[in-house]
Amino acid sequence: MWYFSIISPVVFWQYMTLCQIVDEGGCKWPNIDSYIFYPSFTRRKRYGQLSADCDSKEALEAFAEETRAWLEENCPPAMREPVRSDDDMCWGGRKWEFESEDQKLWLERMVAKGWTVPTWPEEYGGAGLSKKQEKVLFKEMRKLKCRPALSSIGVVMLAPALMKYGTEAQKKEHLPKIARGEIRWSQGYSEPGAGSDLASLKTAAEDKGDHWLINGSKIWTTYGHKADWMFCLVRTDFNAPKREGISFVMFDMDQPGVTTKPIHLISGTSYFCQTFFDDVRAEKSQLVGEENKGWTVAKYLLQHERDTIAMAASGGGKKKKPIEQIAKETYGEEKGKIADSAVRNQLARFQIREAGFGLTLQRMGDEAKAGSPPGPASSIMKYYGSELNKDRRELMLNCNGMNSLGWEGDEFNNGEIARSWLKSKTNSIEGGTSEIQLNIIAKRVLGLPGVVS
Numbered sequence: 001m002w003y004f005s006i007i008s009p010v011v012f013w014q015y016m017t018l019c020q021i022v023d024e025g026g027c028k029w030p031n032i033d034s035y036i037f038y039p040s041f042t043r044r045k046r047y048g049q050l051s052a053d054c055d056s057k058e059a060l061e062a063f064a065e066e067t068r069a070w071l072e073e074n075c076p077p078a079m080r081e082p083v084r085s086d087d088d089m090c091w092g093g094r095k096w097e098f099e100s101e102d103q104k105l106w107l108e109r110m111v112a113k114g115w116t117v118p119t120w121p122e123e124y125g126g127a128g129l130s131k132k133q134e135k136v137l138f139k140e141m142r143k144l145k146c147r148p149a150l151s152s153i154g155v156v157m158l159a160p161a162l163m164k165y166g167t168e169a170q171k172k173e174h175l176p177k178i179a180r181g182e183i184r185w186s187q188g189y190s191e192p193g194a195g196s197d198l199a200s201l202k203t204a205a206e207d208k209g210d211h212w213l214i215n216g217s218k219i220w221t222t223y224g225h226k227a228d229w230m231f232c233l234v235r236t237d238f239n240a241p242k243r244e245g246i247s248f249v250m251f252d253m254d255q256p257g258v259t260t261k262p263i264h265l266i267s268g269t270s271y272f273c274q275t276f277f278d279d280v281r282a283e284k285s286q287l288v289g290e291e292n293k294g295w296t297v298a299k300y301l302l303q304h305e306r307d308t309i310a311m312a313a314s315g316g317g318k319k320k321k322p323i324e325q326i327a328k329e330t331y332g333e334e335k336g337k338i339a340d341s342a343v344r345n346q347l348a349r350f351q352i353r354e355a356g357f358g359l360t361l362q363r364m365g366d367e368a369k370a371g372s373p374p375g376p377a378s379s380i381m382k383y384y385g386s387e388l389n390k391d392r393r394e395l396m397l398n399c400n401g402m403n404s405l406g407w408e409g410d411e412f413n414n415g416e417i418a419r420s421w422l423k424s425k426t427n428s429i430e431g432g433t434s435e436i437q438l439n440i441i442a443k444r445v446l447g448l449p450g451v452v453s
């Protein structure tokens with residue numbers, strides 16, 4: 001089961017591949033702006049030819065060999081086993097208790113190499129790898145079945161926003177800690193009265209000179225009870241039009257006045273919290289972007305979040321057995337085909353859509369490489385990916401027959417099928433509902449008139 005933005009290890013890598021725009025010809029970048037925002041030709045012009053040799057065929061082959069040898073020596077065997085559940089992944093943070101010595105060792109070793117965020121510059125905790133080198137690294141990791149050492153909302157959601165809108169001091173303070181898995185982040189966007197209509201948020205930040213005092217409450221805060229810091233939308237001007245009085249601030253959750261109350265989910269777990277703020281202090285130095293202009297930062301981050309969810313939906317998690325095989329075992333086999341023609345058709349239709357979606361994601365990856373950051377079109381992928389994943393889980397339910405009913409016990413893999421089916425229902429809510437994505441597509445992608453945002 002994958003929760004929240006379903007930052008499964010596989011998805012995590014895929015997402016990094018999609019979003020990190022790194023030059024095709026260079027290996028190390030002098031600063032983060034050049035690394036993430038300028039198309040490669042611009043950067044070459046600005047910084048000159050940067051060791052393009054590292055991306056030559058010979059250099060990449062040598063890098064692959066070195067990488068393989070390093071992984072073989074350094075990835076503990078237990079870290080080459082499939083991830084069993086969300087709790088089996090390493091999320092890091094001050095409260096994190098390692099599942100095992102191997103998990104700890106693996107994180108330490110990957111951090112030392114800068115490979116938790118391979119393409120980030122070294123000064124921010126990365127390895128300064130080129131895009132092609134990163135591809136090689138992931139490929140070698142996949143071959144050896146190495147798990148990603150760290151899963152992190154900080155990496156996939158906050159970091160892109162910090163890189164674009166943060167100050168140099170904020171980048172230097174937060175990015176290395178994110179890369180090392182030292183701080184676990186939560187997202188304080190939704191409120192009891194502000195979900196789809198997020199700009200109606202009322203959590204108030206009162207100006208106290210060098211800091212704000214925050215009062216109010218956020219809801220559906222994924223892992224709020226386990227997080228160390230929060231990036232949070234607060235209202236800093238109650239008189240301005242609703243999108244113009246919002247600021248994007250970060251604060252340490254380990255302070256008096258922050259309380260979290262877990263919310264229980266239908267799938268039997270509790271990953272959410274309602275989070276309450278009672279005179280919580282946020283330093284002015286932790287404002288991202290301009291005061292009252294937080295909506296711009298928030299939207300940018302949401303595009304990354306939506307891409308992550310779309311990515312998550314593309315894979316469907318680790319497959320122990322091909323779905324056709326499962327269907328054959330449940331419905332029988334005739335001439336090598338699933339005996340039940342209705343199930344066969346359903347599966348074929350799904351697989352065609354899944355293949356189309358996969359190819360479109362690949363195209364997005366290529367566009368990202370060419371320098372275009374996520375835009376409103378993320379909503380198309382988020383919408384389609386979430387709906388596809390719900391269909392996938394429905395199909396799994398059908399294909400597994402009676403086995404789908406199991407809720408507990410090893411023979412049912414602890415109810416994985418039923419729980420994943422339930423969990424998939426949240427995909428079209430988290431990060432903005434499907435209806436809201438359709439509104440965004442209509443308004444900002446298709447430019448249709450008269451659309452309510």
Ligand SMILES: Cc1cc2nc3c(=O)[nH]c(=O)nc-3n(C[C@H](O)[C@H](O)[C@H](O)COP(=O)(O)OP(=O)(O)OC[C@H]3O[C@@H](n4cnc5c(N)ncnc54)[C@H](O)[C@@H]3O)c2cc1C
Binds near residue numbers: 426
């Ligand atoms: C798994 C999961 C994890 C989440 N994690 C976080 C988190 O970490 N941090 C955080 O801040 N939030 C988080 N959320 C909250 C999420 O962003 C909100 O649930 C979502 O934005 C919808 O808001 P809402 O629940 O208030 O529903 P509402 O906004 O009340 O919507 C209810 C229904 O009305 C429909 N609707 C509303 N407005 C329109 C419209 N204009 N046009 C058409 N239909 C409309 C919606 O589509 C929906 O079907 C999470 C949610 C989930 C499910």
